[in-house]
Amino acid sequence: MDQKKAQFSRIYDEYIEKIYRFVYLKVSSKETAEDITSRVFLSGWQAYSSKEINNPRAFLYQIARNTIADHYRGADKEKTVPIDDAPHIAEKGKSIHESAALSADIEIIKTAILGLKKDYQDILLWHYLEDMSVKEIAEIMEKPEGTVRVMLHRGLKSLKSVLEA
Amino acid sequence: MQEKELISKIQALKEIKPNQQWVSSVKTNILGAAPAQETPARKGDYVWTMPGIISLIYGKRKLAYSFAVLLFVALGVYSFTNFYSLQQTQVANENATASLLALQAELQDNMKAFKEKSVNLAEVVKRDQTEKIDGAIQEAKVAVETLTDSIKKDPNLAKTVASEISNTKTYLSVIDDEDLKESSDDLLKTIDEQLIYDLEKATLTPDQQKSVEGIVHLVYEKKQYADGLESILMLNAELNAQEEETTIDQPEVKDQGNEQLGE
DSSP: OHHHHHHHHHHHHHHHHHHHHHHHTTSSOHHHHHHHHHHHHHHHHHHHTTSOOSOHHHHHHHHHHHHHHHHHHSTTOOOOOOTTOOOOBOOTTOOHHHHHHHHHHHHHHHHHHHTSOHHHHHHHIIIIISOOOHHHHHHHHTOOHHHHHHHHHHHHHHHHHHHHO | OOHHHHHHHHHGGGGBOOOHHHHHHHHHHHHOSOOOOOOOOOHHHHHHHHHHHHHHHHSOHHHHHHHHHHHHHHHHHHHHHHHHHHHHHHHHHHHHHHHHHHHHHHHHHHHHHHHHHHHHHHHHHHTTOHHHHHHHHHHHHHHHHHHHHHHHHOGGGHHHHHHHHHHHHHHHTTSOOHHHHHHHHHHHHHHHHHHHHHHHHSOOOHHHHHHHHHHHIIIIISOOHHHHHHHHHHHHHHHHHHHHHHHHHOTTHHHHHHHHHHO
16 A cells, blocks of 8 residues: 555656646636645545556546536536636746736636637647647547547637637 | 747646645645655754854854844744645645545445335335334435435445445335335436446447447436436446456556556
8 A cells, every 4th residue: 555655646746736737727716726636636546546547647637527527517616716816827037027927828828728618628738738649638538549630720720719809 | 820829828828836835735635644845954053053154254243143033033934824824725625535535424324324214114014014104104215315415415426326226226116105206216316317427438339338328318218217227237337347357458557557657
């Protein structure tokens, strides 16, 4: 069990930031993102401690997708966004003005991505933000690589038209 | 807008990072071990050496002491603020974990009550204890409704009790009571819906996909929830067997996982 714990600890360190970012971009508040992300890793650890997981990244993203879907299906679906809930971006080496401008940019792109179809959102974030290959995405989505490539192209096109609208 | 510009906008989202205190706190809560931290410097060393260093640089002992005190106070305030915020985060996460465990415990209790009341009803009917039948029906109905509420609170738990429910439901069919049937149908429908949702997300062969379509028809069109549950359990058993076969056929699975971890 100690070995499993040590392995999962490494998985946690490697993916916590990525999963949090993925979740944060899909929900409307930092608190919700934290809550969902901790649920993802709690479920991940419960499953990991009892069985072998071949691909932790695919496994965690799959749990994240399901947990986000459960969140939107559930009664606790958020209706409002806290006023003070600006994105908490890393501000190292940036002035307040630069941070504010960056924060605004992030909000714009986040809103635009949220306006896309769910599958397009996931594919764009995984490929361009988390540098996942088409093959890895195809495995997570359980779709042929060709389909993922087409969706990637269409997703980018849709994002472009949303941002230019 | 050029494609490159669009991609760089998406990549700017990398600036989003979680709060590091929260990250450590969640890890501690999940894995139960204290997060790795650097060994803090001893206060004694810190207070005694700082004025010396500063006075060496500036040659002004008073200024050096004042600066050291100011630094010490600032560090104290900073540590207190961090400690308070960490405490708050830890409490929130402990509450979330505790509430999940409480839901699981509540479900198990309600499952136990459901089994007891169902068996009791079957026995009362079998012994023909007519004076006890109304009470037994009422108790079984309450147990069914409480269990349904438990599952609705966290539908992910449905899978853990589906098989037991399917085995127990037959006790309820010993008597033809409209209210009890309605409650029982609601319970089975709740379970069926969640399990169908899980199946729709699973990787299925074309035949299994066809079976799911049949189950969907049975549950949503024909409203035959008990038959639907049995079909779902059969399909789940097939999927589990298939998964076990895959695991046996691929002994190197563990190594692949470790390679992933080592990346």
